[in-house]
Amino acid sequence: xxxxxxxxxxxxxxxxxGDSRPTWLVELIDRAADLFEPLxxxxxxxxxxxxxxxxxxxxxxxxxxxxxxxxxxxxxxxxDFRFDLLGLIDLLDDVRDSxxxxxxxxxxxxxxxxxxxxxxxxxxxxxxxxxxxxxSPESAGPGLKLFPNGDHEPI
Numbered sequence: 563x564x565x566x567x568x569x570x571x572x573x574x575x576x577x578x579x580g581d582s583r584p585t586w587l588v589e590l591i592d593r594a595a596d597l598f599e600p601l602x603x604x605x606x607x608x609x610x611x612x613x614x615x616x617x618x619x620x621x622x623x624x625x626x627x628x629x630x631x632x633x634x635x636x637x638x639x640x641x642d643f644r645f646d647l648l649g650l651i652d653l654l655d656d657v658r659d660s661x662x663x664x665x666x667x668x669x670x671x672x673x674x675x676x677x678x679x680x681x682x683x684x685x686x687x688x689x690x691x692x693x694x695x696x697x698s699p700e701s702a703g704p705g706l707k708l709f710p711n712g713d714h715e716p717i
Contacts, residue, residue: 586686587611587618590653594622594692597649601642603627604714606705608698617682617689623698625705628717632710639708640697647679650692654683 581588595607605624612619626638651657659682666676677696684690698705707715 583611584688586688587620587690590685590690591620591622593653594620594650597646598622598624599644599646600624601644603641604706605641605643606716608702608705610699610702614691617691620690620692621695621699622692623695623702625698625702625717627706627708627714628704630707630709638704645679645694647694650681650694654681654685654690655687657681657683659683 591609591611595609598605598607605627608623608625610621624641624643626640629635629637629639659680661680662677663680664677679694681692682690683692704717707717709715
């Protein structure tokens with residue numbers, strides 16, 4: 563199958579079977595992911611989401627890059643990035659709460675959630691709480707592999 567046809571079929575496919583996320587949530591995640599701008603090289607946006615009694619909780623982050631081969635084999639490199647907060651606020655219908663949380667000393671050995679922006683709002687009438695994480699959670703694993711020749715491969 564030619565690559566262009568394969569890419570088009572992937573872009574046009576419907577939700578995966580078993581995907582319980584509402585369409586509006588998938589759209590929000592996709593649109594918010596476009597607001598990340600890696601400062602060096604390339605990166606891959608990761609997310610986690612789940613419903614609570616009050617809203618959908620959504621974590622967005624850029625995945626680490628795992629170095630493959632050479633003396634740094636296996637090293638994880640967190641990406642430098644900026645995020646368009648005003649663009650995110652424009653996506654949302656009603657921002658009710660916003661915070662920037664910073665924990666200079668990690669609360670646990672993983673160092674997860676050391677700094678994040680949190681917004682409580684609604685999207686297309688649905689309540690959401692978004693967290694933009696400064697680093698990917700350890701449980702997420704790397705988002706990309708970096709090979710010695712400079713090629714990147716999504717994981």
